Amino acid sequence: MSSARPEPGTRQRIVNAAVSLFAEQGFDATSVNQVVARAGVAKGALYHHFESKDDLLYEVYRELVDRQLSGLHRILAEGMGPARTVRALIADLVCTTAAAAAEAKVFARESHRLGDVNQARVRAARRSIHDAFIELVRTGQASGEFGSIASPEMVTFTAFGVINELPVWYRPDGEKRPDELAAELADLILAALKPALDPEREASP
Amino acid sequence: MSSARPEPGTRQRIVNAAVSLFAEQGFDATSVNQVVARAGVAKGALYHHFESKDDLLYEVYRELVDRQLSGLHRILAEGMGPARTVRALIADLVCTTAAAAAEAKVFARESHRLGDVNQARVRAARRSIHDAFIELVRTGQASGEFGSIASPEMVTFTAFGVINELPVWYRPDGEKRPDELAAELADLILAALKPALDPEREASP
C-alpha cells in the first residue's frame, strides 16, 4: 500500500539528481561526484547502472523524446482537421515541456555533447516531430484552411522556437498555467495561419 | 595599403578561434590549449590579452550584445509606427544573428557560464531589447493598430524564440537569404497581430 512513490530506487534517484544538476549548471560543469552526492549514493552505484556520464545524459534525452513522440502519434491518430491538430500538438508540447522544464532545459542546451550514435538517434526523433508539423501546415494550406503568408517551415520553426525557449522563461509559480500559455500560443500561430480574408470564394452568408 | 584584412592580429585571432570552437563543442568542452592551437599562438599570448577563459567568453557576448543594442536604438530613433518598427527590428535581429551565427550559437547556449557580474550585464542588455519589443506591441495594441489575440509577452517570446533558435537551423548556403527569412518572419508575426476583423464598429459600407 501507499506504493505511489515511496522511494524512487537507486537508478531513478541518480537520473533525477543528474537532471537537476545538469539543468542548474550544465553537463560539463557537473561532476559525477556531485551527481552521486545529491543522489545519496556512491560512485560505484552510478557506474553499476550506467556505462558512462554520457550514457546518463542520453537517458534524460530518451525519456523526453519518447514522451514527445508518443504524444505526437496519439494526436495524429485522432484524425482531427489541421487547425485542431495544430492546437492539440502545441498544447501537448507546451504542457510536456513545462512539466519537465529541467529536462527540456538540458535538452536544448547540451544536445551537442551526446556521442555520435545517440545524437543521431535523438536528432532523428526530433526531426520526425518537426516534419510532421511541417506536413500538417502544408496540408492545411493546400486545402485552403490555412493562409500562405509564411512557409510551412517558417511556421514550424516559429512554433518550435518558442517551445524550445520555454524552459528559459517559464516559471511554475507564474501567473499563467501551462495550458493557458499553450492556448495563447496556439491562438497566435493559428491567427498567423488565417486564410487571406478576400470575401470572394465562398465567404460567409 | 590593402589594409582591409591583412591579418587579424593576435587578439582577434584568439577570439575567432574561441568562437568557432565554442560553437562546435561548447565552452566547457573546449580547452584553452585547443584555442591557442587553432589561433596559432602560445598559451601565454592568450593570458596576456585576457584575464581568464571566462573573460574570453565575455568578449564574445559583449560584441554581439553591443551590436544588437545599437541596432535597437537606431531603429527606435527613426520613430516609425509600430508595424514598421516591428518589421525593422525583426529584420535587424535576423540578419545580425545570421551573419554571426557562431557567436549567436554560443550566446544562446552558454550564458549560464558567465561570472555573476558579466552575466548580470549581459542579461540587462538582453532584457532591455526584450522589454522594448513588448512595449512596442503593447502600444500597437492600445492604438488598435494591432489585434489582441496574444499578449505582448507571448508575441515577444515567440519572435525571440525563432531568432534565438535560428543559429541551429540557419545555413548560409541555404536557399533563402537572411533578409528573405526576416521578411517572412515579420509577415508571420504581423499577421498574428492583425486586428480582429469584426465588421461592426466602423467597418465598410
Place this chain on the structure above:
DNA sequence: GCCTTGACCGACCGGTCGGTCGGGCTTAGG
C-alpha cells in the same frame, strides 16, 4: 650602444575530472 617596454613563449603546477576495482552486504536457493 644600451636600456626599457610589452608582446609572446612554453615548461610547469596544483587540483579535479571521469572512470576503475577489490571487496562487503544482502538475499535466495540448496
Place this chain on the structure above:
DNA sequence: CCTAAGCCCGACCGACCGGTCGGTCAAGGC
C-alpha cells in the same frame, strides 16, 4: 550453513585542465 549473484561502496588512478611564471626578443627612445 554454505554458496552465488547482484547491488553498492569508496579509495584510488592516470589524464588533463586552467592558469602561472621566468624568460626571449624586437622596437624605439636616449
